[in-house]
Amino acid sequence: MTQITSLQNPRVKAVLRLRDARHRAKQSRFLIDGARELGRAIQAGVRLREVFVCRPACATPDAQQVLRMLDRCGAEILEATQPVLEKLTFGQRCEGLLGVAETPRRGLDQLVLPDRPLVAVLQGAEKPGNVGAVLRSADGAGVSALIVADGGTDLFNPNAIRASLGTIFTMPLAAAGTAETIDWLRRHGLAVYAARGDGSLPYTEADLRGPAAIVLGPEATGLTPAWSGPWLTAVRLPMLGAADSLNVSATAAVLFYEALRQRSAG
């Protein structure tokens, strides 16, 4: 087994290019940092092309577990030195592993809903980290699926992966345009609740027990005008202090867990 020792190695350079969103889009590839994230990707069946490994740096239990999964993940395994792995890794959390994966298609037509689904919609995601944070709360609260509407093409951004703790791979997820998303929600007969500062209904009075969707907009600009009409109920969270809104991921957590509370009661 040859080991990659040089930062000038063409395979290393190819990975570094994938740190740029345009290259990720062009090549339909993305990078998975973090042992836990990589483990969840493998378990979720994400197609890995390459995994860079520095075995002596695989110190955490999560990394050790991923090492045991590498044989059957179908990826080419590239041994590399620690300086190479550190150079390739996003941020400062080198756990001795880096995956290069094929960007999965995430279309609305791929979503399979359970009975009485609770769907979350994140419109115009401002920051990839917000997508990840919302995913993580959705995962915890048992949300059926998350749709990113008009969120751009870079769904598998490193900040989204990291903030999601890898649940971006395990949560049913779709990306679509706003019009297409609205059409899909209505065709599936979901009661649509949109979080708005000026919502007419306190969120605790929304009936979230049946098939429902919770729509969240960007903090700075709010939901676009398309998110209004008689097919939608605008709900608000009480804001008792100096600020006039919560962080979108806090709003998401409160609404998802309120739905779970209602669904678990009685």
Add this chain to the structure above:
Amino acid sequence: MTQITSLQNPRVKAVLRLRDARHRAKQSRFLIDGARELGRAIQAGVRLREVFVCRPACATPDAQQVLRMLDRCGAEILEATQPVLEKLTFGQRCEGLLGVAETPRRGLDQLVLPDRPLVAVLQGAEKPGNVGAVLRSADGAGVSALIVADGGTDLFNPNAIRASLGTIFTMPLAAAGTAETIDWLRRHGLAVYAARGDGSLPYTEADLRGPAAIVLGPEATGLTPAWSGPWLTAVRLPMLGAADSLNVSATAAVLFYEALRQRSAG
């Protein structure tokens, strides 16, 4: 009125030193970036020593409002060019204003509680941004006060100020050691609920209507052993997905709004 044009100006250099936490601690000074944050600090009576202003760069309504408050904020006003302001500003959000403030003392003895208080405790805050995010949700849900226990001395870190949207100045806030905090909670007769992954009680079954405290620990390491005993109830949030915990700010938002829901019902 003289204008500061040089990055070599000693007043500019003194401000840049305050970007370092050790200098903030030594000088008992901290910096306030962001017009909204500065406005909230002035309204909350934070003692400003200096405000650097580049009037042409004060484009936002928030910045314009702060300009109108400058006369009565008691600070020395230092006019500076845009390049100087940009150099002084944290991150990339130069709104034409930067405040230098005296670090306020935030002791437990200063907290004034209302009837039936709901106190939040954040133990061992890992990241300043988390303190800010928890503050923002606490502000929204009408939490009476936030205590940062063993969170280090750098309470007014720029990330904490920013993530709080300036509610760090308007929310009743204290920093204290863990033992002192526990003693204070018990002396005030608060029912203490600690969020733990292995908590015995689902959080929705906790009675948060009376005088109560909600204790949150760091995600990575959890609450320290001091946070256990018959005087405390460990509560858990359901975790239905792949991840075994929520972000601490998501946990905080869910618990604070559950308390508000219980307090508003009936």
